[in-house]
Amino acid sequence: SREEVAYFGAGPAPLPTPVLEEGARAFVNFEDSGLSLAEISHRSPTANKILANTKTALVSLLDIPDNYEILFMHGGGSGEFSAVVYNMVAVWVEKRRRLAENELGSDEEKILERVRSDIRESLRLDYIVTGSWSLKASQEAATLLEPLKNGGKAKNFVNIVTDAREWNEGKFGKIPHEDMWKMTSPEGSAFAYYCDNETVDGVEFPSFPKCLVSKDDEDDRLVVADMSSNFLSRRVDVSKYAVIYGGAQKNIGITDVTLVIVRKDILATIPSPSFLHAVGVWSPPAILNWSVIAKNNSLYNTMPIFSIWIAGQVMRSLLSTHGDAKVSGQEAVANAKAKIIYRILDENPSVYQIVPHKDVRSRMNICFRAGDAATEKGFLEGAESRMLQGLKGHRSVGGIRISNYNAVSMANLQKLAEYLKDFAQRKR
Ligand code: PMP
Incomplete structure (x- = not known):
């Protein structure tokens, strides 16, 4: 038993167990509606309420500030390995367009030329590799970015800030001292990425890395963290991050839904496909495009409402167990x-x-x-x-x-x- x-x-x-027992009932006959949560439309008022309640519980648990959006997505942690690259590179490119426009005025051709050259010369994605999952994320970034190299004219876009294996006899199990990290400057870096808890290797960051703290408003280093396997297990200062994500199937609920907490100004900076194409960059696929998902209140396509409900129940049970703590x-x-x-x-x-x-x-x-x-x-x-x-x-x-x-x-x-x-x- x-x-x-x-x-x-x-x-x-x-x-x-109480969440599963309640879930078993909801799976057959949700709140005496005569329908299963797996049967109702993802656009029904019931589904909307479930989405809203789950968001509210998460905001409360983690004290998520107003300038962040919560997204429910498909594709698991692995889907976000790709989503991070698609969205954050698009954001970096749009920022470069704005800088070029300030400097060069309205000459479209010159702006495009400048951005293309910026991409070739200075686009960098910083990956802190401390275990199998951050390694995989960095490899996905390198694969996706390969076509942007334009036949080898650009250098590697992925900067491995540190590879923990180099400091531990070829194996994961250590976080190298930050003095040894080779960070790109905040202006060049599209983002700095790390995995807060490496599930395979048993390595967890004891606290937020010091060298990722932004020194002032000018130096806005965008930090992305994979918290798939330690989500909701400790306090997190969300304001330090551009993006936090995690698959639900460990601490949050059942598989099928991925949670993304993203700063709203990031969403607003993801540019249109036409501009990205003009500078030779892919547009994020709709299903991985955080801005598209946010505009559609996470209902761009059919979402697993049952899984989101389970996540909400888990969060509510944490809130009722721990009260104000x-x-x-x-x-x-x-x-x-x-x-x-x-x-x-x-x-x-x-x-x-x-x-x-x-x-x-x-x-x-x-x-x-x-x-x-x-x-x-x-x-x-x-x-x-x-x-x-x-x-x-x-x-x-x-x-x-x-x-x-x-x-x-x-x-x-x-x-x-x-x-x-x-x-x-x-x-x-
Ligand atoms: N990141 C971490 C830290 C993980 O533990 C896992 C899966 N165990 C993933 C990403 C990949 O998640 P998924 O299987 O949901 O794609």
Whole structure:
């Protein structure tokens, strides 16, 4: 039964049982309407209310300022790898057009020529690579931008600010000191990108990177963060970001919906396709175009209203559990749960080897090795026999991964803690 299983999967991930039970009812007969939430029109008043309520809950949980828009999108975290590039490059190009216009007046041809040359000479996208997901995002950027190189005349557009593997024997597990980062100047950089929590490698930024803080109004470095796997697990100063995004299927709800929090001035700067085409840049595909999605209140096309409703229920349950503490309340719980596990691992270094360095250990995805392959297999089998599931590390890195998302209860975590202690005792 559900009560017997303790699940620690990395995503899809556990959800609060009351939300699922309520969801089961809503899936058949939503609020006694006689219809399933999966059947109603995404343009119905009910769907609109669900969208609005979910936004309100998110604004409240994260104290999102008025100058930000919340979008519900398709395509998951991976879809946003592409969306970030399409939209942010378009924004950078539009800013260059405005600068050229100020300088050159109304001569269209000269302006176009200047922007084309700016793209060739100075467009840069800064990626801070600290794990598999930021690496993938940077690779997607390089692929999308390749045609803009115009037959190799331009340099690489993607600037790898740092590749953490270079500082950690070829493996992820560390965030290199910021003094070693090679940032592009804010004017050249279309954005600086990082992944707040690397799900595969168990690396989490302890705080907002210092060198991404804008020094003054002139220096508006646009920061984009992937928070797919630590969304709603700690306080975030949204005002520091141009864009925050995350797929829902870990801390927010079920898969199918991606949340994007984007500054409104970014939306207003995404230019028309005709200008972008004139300078040889693609226009963002409508389905990934943040401005199109915002103008249509996230209903440009058919959205999974059931998934958005689930996300809203999860948010409302966080609000009712933590009251005024909001997401800080959840942060305290997440930290306490992670501490219990790391303490046991630290106490048994001959049995458990934690993958990331101590100062960047993820609270959400606790990655460690438990000896050789046979011992790890034994660990996983032993866990299964106690109904502790979803502990196998990502196929690309192996090892063990405990995902400690918001809906993992303290009771289930304690069961796992007991198993970790028992296993260590047997192996010591
Ligand atoms: N970013 C992070 C941090 C992730 O953990 C994942 C998926 N596990 C992704 C992006 C990709 O998300 P999706 O599967 O929704 O495309």
